[in-house]
Amino acid sequence: MKPHEPVDDETRPSAGVEQSDLELVKRAQRGERGAFDLLVLRYQHKVVKLVARLLRDPAEAEDVAQEAFVKAYRALGSFRGDSAFYTWLYRIAVNTARNSIASRQRRPLDYEADLSENEQSAVESRMRHTDTPEANVLSEEIHRTVNRAVEELPEDLRTAIILREVEGLSYEEIAQAMDCPVGTVRSRIFRAREAIDRNLKPLLD
Amino acid sequence: MSAAISVKRSSAWVLAVVLAVAARTASASPEEAKQWLERMSESLATRNYIGLFTHSTPTQSESMRIVHRVEDGHSLERLVSLDGSGREIIRTREEVHAYLPDRRVVLVEPRSDDGSLLKALPTPGAKLDTFYDLEVRKGSKLLGRDVQVVDIRPRDRYRYGYRIWLDEKTAMPLRSIVANGAGVPVEQISFTSLELQKKIPDKDVEPSVDATGFQWIRTGRKLGPPPQPMANANGWRPLRLPPGFRLVASRFQLLPGSPVPAQHLIFSDGMAAISVFIEPGHASGPAPPESSSMGSANAYSTSIQGHVITAVGEVPADTIREVAISVAPVDAPGAPSASGAPDR
């Protein structure tokens, strides 16, 4: 069976991103902490989201995600660049989440027990989700704000940022699609982000 | 390959529905019905299973084999047509492959969605019994198993009704019927075998089609120059929705054949979902309205103020049309993000 690859809501990092990740990892391996901080900033949401899906209790997602990043930092020396950085980080996050679950269980699950535990926890997890923790309210607010801001963008900026973020196209590919120079693509994406950020920043400060 | 399956006649289903009604015994509370539906959703998402089912609509019937495997928090799925074409769809972790042996073609599509829309999906919602009458009762055995039959009857004509036969032990749906307001079935899925398995071998999620010599076609991102820019970019919303439909998700995505991303709004009443797509119109001018259906899904597309508006959903065609033609730009600040029943 193929080795694990990031899946589901993780779009494959583009070649450019993979390259810049490698560059950042190299710098971090040489001791530049700032470079690792940028990797955290880049992947924090993906990892938190991934871990939240794997845990029985999503409230622990941030703690476990933090643990995963710390482990990645300490293990950086063993990252050789055979895979994309995020692939490597993804596996660390999955293993960290699994171990945190395993450490809470008293016996290995067998099929029958699996069923009833699943059902029981299904009820429990539904009960937990009827009251909305602060994090969920913020997430929804963020989502609304970002979407409204994108709707209001001029079409060229909106198209550029969607092609980049949702479709994962490179600047070169977007330039072809929109029939404009690469520099214009870079500028449009930047201006789109700034316009959205004007609404987003007050929400998070 | 299995032999072709004969087409079921309309009358056979009506008979089935009538018989089921006749076999009715005392029913349990809506709460219990809701719990059964939750168990069902959980099972469908978390179990490994292999099954054979027939999918029937008024015009035809197909036999299918489905394999579902969960691994590390996401699912792999494979659907195989057994009616002689040998077609299959496999969703791997990153892509969807559609094998068309009769055309000697494999279509490959990158996954462009995300699994985190978990919350947004119309799981049987807490408020389901506001708009549907829910009932559950014991049914006669199916596939040698004890079953509970869940009835989900709409209280108005804007949505479909459902009857689902659930395996008592695992809550897996063994049979389901979607019916319109008059009780006429529009679609049925009926399993002829269903096995839950602890492990599913790799070969069951790999294609059985030998695709050597096939043409591999990657669909997706053929982009042309964008059409005329739009004058404004206000939010668009349907002004009329059946009561109980709320906005549950919205996103932008590139749809095939269009170089400019469409806005995709998803509304749900906890059972059925309606999608509304808003796209810039074509430079060549507005196209005439179109309507289509596939089983219980209906679609209607029309032109409004230079935009192409399409509504798609598991609701009757008239509902879909009314939703589509009511879509209009809404002024940005303070605009309602969901429309309930405005004139009630």
Added chain:
Amino acid sequence: MTDQIREQVSALLDGELPRDEIGLLVRRMERDPDLRGSFGRYSLIGETLRAPGGRTAHPSFAARVSAAIDAPGEAAAAQDVPAIAASHAFWKRPAFATAVAASFALLAVILVRPFASEDAAIVVANTAATLTVSPLAGAISPTPAQSQRLAGYLVAHSQFSSPMARRSVWSGLLAADPGLQRASYEIQEAP
């Protein structure tokens, strides 16, 4: 000037900053929390667009990771670092239809059926109605181009349907329609 630097931050996020400019920018960002904040929020914008409604990290998350790294602690446990083969899945949170928006453009040509006349038989409710319900006139056979577009909508929508509805859309897409199999159309040869 600051805009120029922020634009570099934006390009770095996309992996489109020239390699020789990365070093200087990283050092700048180490010193400037505002630039880091922008980078983090740009990344959040992307995540939100790709996956609306999902969990996101709290604004202070990256700072907490940094503090945890600095705190004295044990070395990474070897078992958490890859590569480890999968065992059976423990999965609690329902993964409802981690489904697909696949546009089976060619499939669509032959699979979308005209409007089913059964629905025209819907009885109009006699209570006061929000929506006027009137039967649609006749059946319209879609052209291949229309079918393609329609399949795109159907499949994009099917992500948000219940697993059973999604299954029925896929079943419909897989079914061979004997009548339309005789229709001829071109498959583009790969160059």
